[in-house]
Amino acid sequence: MTLPARVFACGFSLNKLRLLRRFAGDSTVHSVRSAGRIPSGSTLLLWGSTPPPPGLAADVALIRVEDGFLRSVGLGAELARPLSWVLDRTGMYYDATRPSDLFTPQLLARAAALRKRIVASGITKYSVGERAWRRPGRARVILVPGQVESDASLRLGAPTLRTNLALVRAVREANPDACLVYKPHPDVAAGLRARGKDEQQVRGWCDEVVTDVAMGTLLEQVDEVHVLTSLAGFEALLRGRLVACYGLPFYAGWGLTQDVEPLPRRRRRLSVNELVAGTLIAYPTYVSRRTGRYISPEQALDELLAWREAAGQPNRAWQQLRRAVLRLTVARP
Known part of the structure; x- marks a missing residue:
């Protein structure tokens, strides 16, 4: 999905806001907390199921953002940087009460090949x-x-x-x-x-x-x-x-x-x-950990495999210390 040159964001933590600016590519992201700072006719990005701020102009386009399905080697709760997010103008994939932008019956041969690689790896x-x-x-x-x-x-x-x-x-x-x-x-x-x-x-x-x-x-x-x-x-x-x-x-x-x-x-x-075509190819946005640029799902899979190979066996002591710090600072219910 191509974003406008300027977008506004609401409901993002500081860490997610930093990541959002990477995923937004050449678009400028303005973080806001109230509808009064969002001009009429603009685009507002919301994290997950975050409700729009009260008083939002009716002509503001909403795009919801969430983790993609080939995300990282490591947990989001441990702040492992994601390779993929999804951007949805209609709803969100986990919200069964409304439609989303998820499914398109295209690229089946590509989807089959991607599926085969994911399963094999x-x-x-x-x-x-x-x-x-x-x-x-x-x-x-x-x-x-x-x-x-x-x-x-x-x-x-x-x-x-x-x-x-x-x-x-x-x-x-x-x-x-x-x-x-x-x-x-x-x-x-x-x-x-x-x-x-x-x-x-x-x-x-x-x-x-x-x-x-x-x-x-x-x-x-x-x-x-x-x-x-x-x-x-x-x-x-x-x-x-x-x-x-x-x-x-x-x-x-x-x-x-x-x-x-x-x-x-x-x-x-x-x-x-x-x-698979809708969920892994058409729906998410993938950003390279190495270049910060948009990449295809096949390239994202290549990076995940290289990331996993490079990660090897974790240092248990360091992992426990890191998790202890995260429990005190960012862990949530």
Whole structure:
């Protein structure tokens, strides 16, 4: 998406504002807190589900900004710099209550090739986790990814179940004989975001809890993935896994998932490659860590692979110290 020469921004932290200026390219970004400083006919960028400031002129164009789906090697809560953001003029991909700019049925051959490379490389949104994991010797293994319960994707995309414990209980009740593997959200496992309500009770409803295992490693070995709105469901679709949605993520309602919640607004049927074309090619904006310039998703994948290779094994002492500082300064519920 090409931005006007001058844009205004609201709802961005200082760190996100710094990143926004990189993503904006040649556009000048003015940070504002009130509608009075935003001229009529201009463009306002909002982070995520941030509401527009009261009194905003009706002819101000709104563009919402969020993390893209191939983001970084490292956690956003640890301030790992993102390679991709999405800019949406209509809504936001996790908001099941309204449309977004996400899906376009184009570039399917390119999408198929990109999907194949992502799966082969094991790259996921954060690409963290070091431990090996072996599938339990059970006939049916279901992965249940946890989420940060204060996130907007649950507030806007989970009309019934909204906690990790409620999800795991629902999955267990529907699948009493399956092996359930629960993976807490990496921000929560790192202590950078708060645990969900009664999340410690999850152990009583699942067979195994895994933390420092890469999502790609798990997705290659499980049979099914059951989610509220977690991006892990999308990553599972890339790998041909059965995905059951108990909420309304952006990839639900297109005929690719088993949906517990109805979503009549989505009437089209998409292939996985159409979903990839919209989600990874047409929708996000990618910016190079090296040059600060716009790059393609294929180039972003190249950079992520090089980043992961260069990162190697983390220095545990430094990682713990960094996380302790972040808990005191930027960690949030």
